[in-house]
Amino acid sequence: MTALARPLAFSIVLILAFAAVTYVLPQMRGEAPEDKEVNLGELTVESYAALGQELYDGKGTCALCHNKLGRAPDLLTYDVVKTSLERVAEAGYKGQAKDAEGYLRESLVAPSAYVVRGFGKKGSDDTESPMPAVDQPPIQLSEIEIGAVIAYLQKKDGNPVTVALPKEAPAARKPEAGAAPASAQTAEAALAKFGCAACHSVLATQSPVGPSLTDVGKRLSVEQIRTSIVDPKAVIAQGFPPIMPEFPHMTLTELDLLVRFLAQQKGSVK
Amino acid sequence: MSLPSGDLRGWVLRGLVPVLLVALLVAIGAGLPGAGAAEALAAEQGAATEAPAEAKTPADAGAPKLKRADYPRLGVSSRTVVWIIAQMHLFFGALVLAVPIFVLVIELIGFRTGDDRYDDMAHEFMKVSLTAYAITALFGGALALALFLLYPQFMGYLMRVFGSQVLVYAVLFFLESLFLYVYYYGWDALRYGNRKWVHLTLGLMLNAVGTTLLVVANSWTTFMMAPSGVDPASGAVTGSIWEIMKGPLWNPLNLHRFLANIAFGGAVVGAYAAFKFLAARTAAEKAHYDWMGYTSNFTAILAFLPLPFAGYWMMAEVYAYSQQMGILAMGGILAWLFVIQAVLICTILLAGNYYLWTGMSRTEGGERYRWMVKYIAIILVLGFLVWVTPHNVIYTGAEVARLGGGNHPVLGPLGIMPAKNIAVFLMLIYTFLSFQLYRRADKVITVEWRDWGNALLIAIYIVASANVIFAGVYYGYFTNTVYKVGSSVIQVMSTVVVIVSGVVIDTLMFKGAKTLPVYWGKVPERSQYALFALPIAFTWLMALMGYIRSSVRTHWHVYTVMKDNSPDNFIPPLATVGNVVTGATLLFLVFLLFIFWIANLSGTRQVPPAPAPRAARAEAAA
Numbered sequence: 001m002t003a004l005a006r007p008l009a010f011s012i013v014l015i016l017a018f019a020a021v022t023y024v025l026p027q028m029r030g031e032a033p034e035d036k037e038v039n040l041g042e043l044t045v046e047s048y049a050a051l052g053q054e055l056y057d058g059k060g061t062c063a064l065c066h067n068k069l070g071r072a073p074d075l076l077t078y079d080v081v082k083t084s085l086e087r088v089a090e091a092g093y094k095g096q097a098k099d100a101e102g103y104l105r106e107s108l109v110a111p112s113a114y115v116v117r118g119f120g121k122k123g124s125d126d127t128e129s130p131m132p133a134v135d136q137p138p139i140q141l142s143e144i145e146i147g148a149v150i151a152y153l154q155k156k157d158g159n160p161v162t163v164a165l166p167k168e169a170p171a172a173r174k175p176e177a178g179a180a181p182a183s184a185q186t187a188e189a190a191l192a193k194f195g196c197a198a199c200h201s202v203l204a205t206q207s208p209v210g211p212s213l214t215d216v217g218k219r220l221s222v223e224q225i226r227t228s229i230v231d232p233k234a235v236i237a238q239g240f241p242p243i244m245p246e247f248p249h250m251t252l253t254e255l256d257l258l259v260r261f262l263a264q265q266k267g268s269v270k
Numbered sequence: 271m272s273l274p275s276g277d278l279r280g281w282v283l284r285g286l287v288p289v290l291l292v293a294l295l296v297a298i299g300a301g302l303p304g305a306g307a308a309e310a311l312a313a314e315q316g317a318a319t320e321a322p323a324e325a326k327t328p329a330d331a332g333a334p335k336l337k338r339a340d341y342p343r344l345g346v347s348s349r350t351v352v353w354i355i356a357q358m359h360l361f362f363g364a365l366v367l368a369v370p371i372f373v374l375v376i377e378l379i380g381f382r383t384g385d386d387r388y389d390d391m392a393h394e395f396m397k398v399s400l401t402a403y404a405i406t407a408l409f410g411g412a413l414a415l416a417l418f419l420l421y422p423q424f425m426g427y428l429m430r431v432f433g434s435q436v437l438v439y440a441v442l443f444f445l446e447s448l449f450l451y452v453y454y455y456g457w458d459a460l461r462y463g464n465r466k467w468v469h470l471t472l473g474l475m476l477n478a479v480g481t482t483l484l485v486v487a488n489s490w491t492t493f494m495m496a497p498s499g500v501d502p503a504s505g506a507v508t509g510s511i512w513e514i515m516k517g518p519l520w521n522p523l524n525l526h527r528f529l530a531n532i533a534f535g536g537a538v539v540g541a542y543a544a545f546k547f548l549a550a551r552t553a554a555e556k557a558h559y560d561w562m563g564y565t566s567n568f569t570a571i572l573a574f575l576p577l578p579f580a581g582y583w584m585m586a587e588v589y590a591y592s593q594q595m596g597i598l599a600m601g602g603i604l605a606w607l608f609v610i611q612a613v614l615i616c617t618i619l620l621a622g623n624y625y626l627w628t629g630m631s632r633t634e635g636g637e638r639y640r641w642m643v644k645y646i647a648i649i650l651v652l653g654f655l656v657w658v659t660p661h662n663v664i665y666t667g668a669e670v671a672r673l674g675g676g677n678h679p680v681l682g683p684l685g686i687m688p689a690k691n692i693a694v695f696l697m698l699i700y701t702f703l704s705f706q707l708y709r710r711a712d713k714v715i716t717v718e719w720r721d722w723g724n725a726l727l728i729a730i731y732i733v734a735s736a737n738v739i740f741a742g743v744y745y746g747y748f749t750n751t752v753y754k755v756g757s758s759v760i761q762v763m764s765t766v767v768v769i770v771s772g773v774v775i776d777t778l779m780f781k782g783a784k785t786l787p788v789y790w791g792k793v794p795e796r797s798q799y800a801l802f803a804l805p806i807a808f809t810w811l812m813a814l815m816g817y818i819r820s821s822v823r824t825h826w827h828v829y830t831v832m833k834d835n836s837p838d839n840f841i842p843p844l845a846t847v848g849n850v851v852t853g854a855t856l857l858f859l860v861f862l863l864f865i866f867w868i869a870n871l872s873g874t875r876q877v878p879p880a881p882a883p884r885a886a887r888a889e890a891a892a
Contacts, residue, residue, distance in 0.1 A: 022848025
């Protein structure tokens with residue numbers, strides 16, 4: 001019995017010694033992110049940017065990679081607005097942004113649009129970013145929250161905050177239908193995802209069911225194009241049936257991609 | 271013993287049977303629709319919160335979006351209940367899957383050498399595994415009950431995703447039971463001649479089924495970490511069961527668990543041998559259990575040495591899948607747990623080395639190498655100190671301001687992985703040196719080129735150590751962060767070269783070597799405590815690393831697909847983690863004592879009672 005008692009005591013002491021190590025280390029609790037209630041009526045530029053800073057360090061998990069350890073550019077060490085404008089002006093820039101705010105938004109929701117040299121995914125030759133789109137899981141920032149992060153990034157170096165203060169809460173996302181695919185990253189992918197070519201002539205396809213989109217940029221303004229996608233029944237094109245559905249699962253990124261693409265379609269009427 | 275060609279052909283044919291069986295099972299699994307047979311369960315789950323209404327089949331239904339009120343409450347933390355039961359199931363599952371692997375190897379060695387001692391030892395190892403099997407099943411049943419009771423919607427979703435694959439798992443479980451019992455109880459009936467081949471084939475089948483069980487169960491775990499074969503937005507099934515199973519982390523986890531299980535199983539049966547050694551009353555018993563303990567330690571450390579390589583592969587895949595997930599584990603809140611990991615792994619290495627050093631006293635030749643022990647010990651301790659230095663944690667601006675600075679100016683450089691890689695690879699290299707010295711302790715090398723051979727070995731050790739240090743320093747401190755992982759390739763190769771060349775050169779040098787007598791059982795009793803330290807550290811480590819692997823999902827049941835909105839969806843403080851892991855380890859220890867006791871009891875025979883006094887007197891009178 002003694003033969004067993006000593007090793008047993010030894011084993012228990014060893015187990016407790018390992019447990020003791022956990023007590024001398026910092027005790028932190030990692031909370032799951034919670035959607036914060038934002039009182040839109042009381043929102044100021046300062047409080048909006050402060051919310052952005054909170055999101056940058058918390059729910060947005062930006063600081064996890066954007067820090068001094070070099071996994072991603074340390075955004076706190078340089079003027080991101082100035083750098084954004086430089087990148088938009090680069091000859092090789094392939095994104096859609098025209099200004100710093102647009103670039104920052106694009107880098108948040110479509111990080112691979114511009115990959116900073118040396119920070120691409122391994123083996124991608126800096127064509128693919130390892131950063132997740134922040135409007136998608138696991139981060140899932142809302143439009144208001146994305147705006148807040150942009151406001152914070154603009155304000156931290158004393159630049160004017162150009163992002164508009166939200167006036168009303170965006171419509172709550174409806175639960176995704178059974179097999180809703182992921183957010184499209186290009187206009188072509190968005191056209192394919194929402195089946196636009198089934199009714200409209202667009203790109204290389206022809207369809208007489210709805211008005212042709214090959215010249216829509218000449219016929220409609222950017223706002224009219226946006227309205228006709230968001231609320232297809234608002235204005236019915238003459239001579240065509242009112243059958244265009246709404247797209248409740250279309251993300252704002254996809255909407256932007258489509259509007260920008262369609263506004264550029266100024267070909268001849270077919 | 272060389273195999274006659276007929277035997278070899280028979281062996282190959284026999285070997286094909288389990289391979290075909292596994293292929294058949296995988297084919298069945300791959301051919302099954304993801305949701306086919308889960309309709310009943312899915313119908314039950316039809317009312318799951320906010321499941322898409324228009325889903326045509328259960329597979330079309332995405333992951334349910336749960337609210338806090340959807341989780342059943344029992345008055346205790348559901349996560350802790352599931353955590354402890356799952357951990358116990360994993361401990362015992364690892365043991366029963368691993369032991370037959372090295373038992374089969376030992377049995378084969380016994381058969382080839384004709385040495386019955388190997389056969390007896392292998393049979394005794396299986397005795398431990400057999401008792402553990404029943405406990406594994408008990409905890410497996412308890413785990414399933416707890417999961418369906420406490421997380422019904424989550425389990426409903428997993429059932430819809432994996433569908434009939436769980437039936438394959440059930441079939442495999444029955445086959446595992448069948449082969450295990452026939453293999454154990456048929457041991458003596460199938461001991462010699464051709465019958466031994468039948469027995470070995472049964473062992474191979476047992477391991478083939480066991481390993482398939484492991485990889486099937488792993489697919490559930492890796493699906494939760496990095497889902498594949500489902501729509502990323504809704505979680506609806508879009509791929510075949512094969513696409514669901516072969517996520518990016520599946521194979522890294524398969525390899526990691528396969529090796530870790532063997533190391534863990536070796537360590538546990540080593541404790542059994544140590545327990546029997548300390549309780550032994552005769553020199554023969556002591557010699558037997560000393561040898562058994564040595565074999566167990568050898569198995570555990572041998573499987574442990576490649577584990578860091580499997581670990582790096584796993585983490586590299588985690589980073590490739592989600593950099594955020596990787597950083598959370600290695601540089602976020604979970605990074606502190608690697609301090610404990612360092613303590614645990616260093617305990618394992620120190621215990622393993624100490625056992626080898628004390629084991630050199632079994633032979634007079636060991637004295638020749640004793641002077642090297644203190645230098646190996648210094649390297650191990652220095653490696654431990656570097657490894658135990660906390661990882662550099664990501665601080666926010668506010669935290670830096672509160673702390674008065676970021677990472678420590680002197681110790682900070684030791685807080686990144688390349689520094690720790692240098693430490694761990696040097697520790698592995700010099701642990702192998704302990705092995706090499708132990709193997710040489712009972713031999714006098716007689717080949718003429720022995721001086722050249724030794725010089726070559728020394729050169730290999732020096733170059734490999736320099737490589738490990740240079741690669742760590744260069745990639746760690748003079749290149750971009752994303753290339754830091756590049757250092758591990760050179761370090762892994764250097765370590766592998768040391769091990770492989772060490773084995774090859776020694777094997778050549780041992781030809782014609784004079785063998786000194788080995789006195790099994792002549793080791794100090796304190797050496798046996800190393801055999802207790804090993805399973806304790808392995809058990810704690812297994813629970814800790816399992817927790818880290820699971821926690822990187824943060825507040826997701828299935829990462830990015832199904833959110834965890836339960837009251838336990840936070841990452842608990844480290845002391846809480848320590849308490850749960852300690853509780854599970856203590857519980858495992860209690861069950862282990864029971865298993866050892868049962869195994870011991872089965873070999874105990876009651877002494878026949880003395881004749882009654884009256885009968886004795888009558889006998890005397892007659």
